[in-house]
Amino acid sequence: MTAAPGDHPFHFSVQFGVTAADLPSRQRLRAWAARALLGPVNATLRVVDEAEGLELNLGFRGRAYATNVLTFPYGHDEQARLHGDIALCWPVVCREAGEQGKTVPAHCAHLVIHGMLHLQGLDHEEDAQARVMENLETRILAGLGIADPYLTPDPTR
Helix, strand or coil, X not given: CCCCCCCCCEEEEEEECCCCCCCCCHHHHHHHHHCCCCCCEEEEEEEECHHHHHHHHHHXXXXXXXXXXXXXXXXXXXXXXXXXXXXXXXXXXXXHHXXXXXXXXXXXXXXXXXXHHHHCCCCCCCHHHHHHHHHHHHHHHHHCCCCCHHHCCCCCC
């Protein structure tokens, strides 16, 4: 039997490279990420400012702008735990939430879940992959009482 998302061993640390009054707590970020577990994971989420987001996106993807979320999977250890990092660019998250008419917490939850799914190998480069990933995101977010993020235009796609 396949376990539901969230039913796996999970080690998740949070680093804040930015300060803001409306940042979600470590516990809330961890709870959102745990909802997207597909297998055992050992990950770090770093909430970054725009300068660090730009540096990461330029250095690792060759793109000269800060993006909302980046993932860095490092592979599995001998216990089959996936190791990786997620970078969430706070100013971009906040700006996009406003542009898309979403609350910052709802958009942040979506991007944390999106990043966790990317970390675990899901992608949205092809239409079929995008449907699988978006359906899973939508189902996880519904479990949190958050509306389908794909019902409104998303300029990040």
